[in-house]
Amino acid sequence: MYAFTTPFHQPSGSPIRELFKYLSEPGMISFAGGYPASDLFDVEGLRLAAQRAYDPAVQCLQYGPTDGLPALKREIVALMGRRGAVCEADEVMATTGSQQGLDLLLRVLVEPGDVVLTEEPAYPATLQAFRLQRAKIVTVPIDAQGIQVEKLAALLESGACGKPKLLYTVPTFANPTGATLSAERRRALLALAVKYRFVVVEDDPYGDLRFAGAPLRSLLAEAEQIDGARDWVVHFASLSKIVAPGLRVGWMVGPREIVRRCVIAKQTVDLCSSPWTQAVAAEYLAAGALEPHLPKITAAYGVKCRELCSALREELGEAIEFAQPEGGMFVWARLPGIDASDLLARAIEQKIIFVPGKAFFADAADQASLRLSFAAPGVDAIREGARRMKRAYDAVVKAGRPS
Incomplete structure (x- = not known):
């Protein structure tokens, strides 16, 4: 009916933002979006800055x-x-x-x-x-x-x-x-x-x-x-x-x-x-x-990153491959032999979400890859999230075995 421009004939939205609908589900733990930790916002510093800006x-x-x-x-x-x-x-x-x-x-x-x-x-x-x-x-x-x-x-x-x-x-x-x-x-x-x-x-x-x-x-x-x-x-x-x-x-x-x-x-x-x-x-x-506030953020993210990497190794052992980053908000991992999209479907059942790696490729994607963000969840949620990832992984492996 409408004469849309070529790029918008069949547009696709952000594969990451499409996962946000799951955030409202009770008990959901998210390793998906690149959200900073809201409890680390310098609320008081910004309040004072806003007060000065308004005058x-x-x-x-x-x-x-x-x-x-x-x-x-x-x-x-x-x-x-x-x-x-x-x-x-x-x-x-x-x-x-x-x-x-x-x-x-x-x-x-x-x-x-x-x-x-x-x-x-x-x-x-x-x-x-x-x-x-x-x-x-x-x-x-x-x-x-x-x-x-x-x-x-x-x-x-x-x-x-x-x-x-x-x-x-x-x-x-x-x-x-x-x-x-x-x-x-x-x-x-x-x-x-x-x-x-x-x-x-x-x-x-x-x-x-x-x-x-x-x-x-x-x-x-x-x-x-x-x-x-x-x-x-x-x-x-x-x-x-x-x-x-x-x-x-x-x-x-x-x-x-x-x-x-x-x-x-x-x-x-x-x-x-x-x-x-x-x-x-x-x-x-x-x-x-x-500058005085940044060390609070980096210290917290360092703890969360180490917790996530430790929990993934503990729960998934040699099944998972990743390099531990020195900063930022993400761990990039691979589960050889597993399609991360299948894993996500099982993970949602376990109340845990992440981003399958195919979202980050222009053409042929590494189907076994996935991105995990450690910034927003708390340490306890990170540990529990890794346990849920293991249960989702086991479900995918079991479903792939011949009966």
């Missing part, structure tokens, strides 16, 4: 600049500087979460049929954004040290992927794998971007959530050390995982010519991100409240 109320209740409130941009510049990435205000744009930044970047850079590279497995919303832009997706595999840059180099040298416009990566505690790109690979990736002239899209929502190991410089910071590399890096960050997702405050840092065009694109999307929540975020950052 005077006229400013935060009015429309604001499309590229972001000047006060927030000043704090973002300062925060990025503390993270080792020097930038100026006209290289920064505030966004309604970092996902909006990616959408705007695709609008100004990618035409239908253009090649975009992504690590695989990858965040499903990114794959969905690429598909809606009608880009040609080419994937590069990752391992425990992140995207396999040597395979990317071979792909680019052969010309098999054509000329890519950009490459998307979550180099620090990747979603879904929890992997972190090594320092050597970061430098090699940036060198490839300069050589082949494609934009490296660095999505960095989890970089502050390190609870083990030594910190690494972001790609944006590392680009300062490589001639010409800064011209080819667009960095996305957000307060969603480290302060509160309800603020919907994220930002883009990139070359001025890219940022300027994204600002124009944003004018047609929402005019400006909420000045109210931008003002709250600016006050929170200006008060120096973020």
Whole structure:
């Protein structure tokens, strides 16, 4: 009946959000969504920041600049500087979460049929954004040290992927794998971007959530050390995982010519991100409240990650394969010989949910893989969740045996 655009003829929604309907069921334990732990929100710090932001109320209740409130941009510049990435205000744009930044970047850079590279497995919303832009997706595999840059180099040298416009990566505690790109690979990736002239899209929502190991410089910071590399890096960050997702405050840092065009694109999307929540975020950052609060979050997540990994090994033993991450919110696991979608069906019966790995693949999926988020559940729920996973696993194995 309706003449929908091509990407929306038969659209599919987020496979992760489709699981949220189960959260309302009594007794359900969720390892599914990448929700931060709500009991770790700095409620008092945000309350005080909101109080300051509301005085005077006229400013935060009015429309604001499309590229972001000047006060927030000043704090973002300062925060990025503390993270080792020097930038100026006209290289920064505030966004309604970092996902909006990616959408705007695709609008100004990618035409239908253009090649975009992504690590695989990858965040499903990114794959969905690429598909809606009608880009040609080419994937590069990752391992425990992140995207396999040597395979990317071979792909680019052969010309098999054509000329890519950009490459998307979550180099620090990747979603879904929890992997972190090594320092050597970061430098090699940036060198490839300069050589082949494609934009490296660095999505960095989890970089502050390190609870083990030594910190690494972001790609944006590392680009300062490589001639010409800064011209080819667009960095996305957000307060969603480290302060509160309800603020919907994220930002883009990139070359001025890219940022300027994204600002124009944003004018047609929402005019400006909420000045109210931008003002709250600016006050929170200006008060120096973020850095003292981060150790509370990372300490709690470290405990939860260790508990989950320990419980999985105890309950499933050699049946499960995974690498324990040094930060972030996720454990990426495999159960060889098991279809994770079948396991999910049994797990729902046991009141436990997770995300089957196929959601994170552009094409052929690893059916045995699954993503488990340890951030939101409490320690007791994590232990019980692992026990329920074992019962679901046993049910799948039993159903697969010949009678």
